[in-house]
């Protein structure tokens with residue numbers, strides 16, 4: 102599990118990379134000082150990406166995908182993040198909701214949902230956490246009760262990124278009462294966020310943004326057709342998403358804009374201390390990127406690299422917090438700091454979330470420890 | 477080297493080093509007893525000639541063997557012998573060592589006392605034949621011979637390869653192997669030692685400590701591999717910088733953490749852990765420590781400018 106194989110991106114990715122850069126250079130001011138994947142929700146930008154064929158890139162053509170490799174997807178996603186592009190609207194649908202439907206969804210679900218995602222017109226949220234359910238995901242209390250033709254969902258989801266703007270939420274709910282096997286009786290339901298008896302309330306975060314929400318289901322109706330996979334199979338399904346969710350470039354690039362602005366400030370004639378700070382960050386970034394690319398290779402080969410993904414996220418999230426620290430302590434007194442300050446402050450205020458979202462540091466270390474045979 | 481032959485070489489290195497580097501051999505080497513039997517085995521199996529052009533092995537295989545040497549704390553100057561034989565095109569059995577020029581007349585040479593001949597490198601990637609001089613016996617904090625030759629004469633030997641960077645990479649490879657071993661020792665101790673009626677591996681604090689260690693080790697292995705892969709490429713020096721800097725950072729974290737897991741037992745001379753952790757602490761200083769390489773990497777990036785940073789990082793390999 103400590104083996105992260107060498108991966109060489111195919112040379113076709115050079116051309117693709119250039120295309121993405123040209124596209125980004127032609128976008129009007131993206132207006133963002135950070136590379137955080139959750140904070141820039143821009144439906145128009147996502148639609149433009151969809152038109153380029155850069156969403157759902159690896160998916161079958163039958164559903165609008167391009168049947169390209171995970172490496173090509175990797176190149177597009179990392180270019181977007183490095184540039185600080187506003188990717189939040191389509192991010193979850195592209196990264197994990199689509200792949201989930203491709204693995205477990207019905208044919209009808211794929212036909213109904215995937216083409217809209219690919220076009221950058223249909224956005225998804227993750228409905229896992231609740232007021233009393235964070236790390237202990239199997240403890241979810243939101244329930245779905247059987248009625249004719251479907252289910253009635255009641256309960257509250259919390260911290261749901263983008264729910265105020267997105268179209269659907271894939272919710273993990275109890276479809277059977279809790280039993281001895283805590284992982285049994287859970288199911289994933291696709292709920293239309295605009296449907297009746299669903300109330301979404303944005304929650305302001307400490308950085309001043311309103312990205313995550315409380316989502317209250319008050320007996321919302323979900324048709325049988327919108328149950329993903331078999332009822333009761335929810336636990337297996339959510340854990341299958343983790344390799345996708347935890348290993349991508351968004352797990353170590355959130356602070357990248359701080360680095361660029363830091364280099365801009367020290368670039369001419371750096372002192373040893375400044376140069377070492379620049380190099381230290383680069384050594385981490387290069388290594389993390391290679392580890393993350395190895396996991397993309399495992400996904401390409403249809404493996405389930407959950408422990409490897411946890412290792413990337415553990416290292417990557419800690420590094421995202423370290424990067425602004427390294428930069429701040431090596432900042433020269435002279436020079437125009439405006440752009441640096443903007444990126445630094447934005448990133449620092451978001452940084453507490455880096456080691457929480459997508460599985461906390463402590464939970465990841467537990468996953469790694471299990472992989473090491475310690476538990 | 478083709479996959480199959482390569483595997484045979486690595487397997488036999490693993491076997492020879494594992495059998496030959498037990499605690500008593502390591503202890504004896506530290507008090508100055510040269511491991512003749514082990515050195516004979518290395519020569520009988522032709523490991524000392526592996527890096528010679530025409531041996532059939534690639535430098536990649538050579539660094540894979542060094543990683544295994546690090547795993548067992550092989551008390552021989554294998555990196556020096558391999559690369560000296562390569563650069564001097566020497567296929568004899570005498571021990572030639574490679575040192576680092578401290579200034580124009582002072583060279584620090586691993587196992588200088590044992591060497592029949594010495595060459596030295598400097599940070600400008602020059603290789604020098606070193607003659608004359610007085611030998612002072614010295615050792616690093618792992619007790620590995622690091623003799624100092626003073627008042628030497630030197631003359632340049634022409635080689636095409638970046639000798640300084642390759643020596644630095646040898647320390648990365650050795651460290652990668654030793655770090656793997658230190659992680660294994662930590663895992664083993666945690667699953668054997670019992671306190672409060674259970675093995676200490678059941679305590680979350682211990683689990684998390686070892687998870688952090690595993691992540692650091694995985695990062696080192698990947699960065700070491702990437703540098704080896706870049707041999708001969710224009711970006712080689714900066715990949716060595718990346719690997720040496722990243723490895724140095726990991727060493728501090730891993731050695732500290734795994735000693736903590738071992739309790740007082742790991743603080744004894746009796747336990748083997750220190751043979752690895754002390755080597756790691758020594759090797760991270762040799763051929764440039766973290767800050768040396770970070771600064772080189774950083775200056776390179778600063779010269780490219782802020783708007784080219786991403787392009788520099790986003791390599792295909």
Ligand SMILES: Cc1cc2nc3c(=O)[nH]c(=O)nc-3n(C[C@H](O)[C@H](O)[C@H](O)COP(=O)(O)OP(=O)(O)OC[C@H]3O[C@@H](n4cnc5c(N)ncnc54)[C@H](O)[C@@H]3O)c2cc1C
Pocket residue numbers: 139226227228229230231234235236237259260261262263313454457458459460461462463464
């Ligand atoms: C910006 C942001 C966006 C998010 N977006 C979404 C989203 O879109 N959809 C969604 O479902 N969720 C989302 N989340 C929620 C996220 O998944 C949870 O925050 C996370 O799972 C942790 O849950 P919690 O916050 O309730 O913390 P808790 O689980 O209560 O944990 C609090 C602390 O206790 C520690 N802890 C808990 N259990 C253990 C244990 N067994 N051993 C050791 N330590 C433990 C944790 O590591 C943490 O440090 C988001 C969170 C953030 C910050």
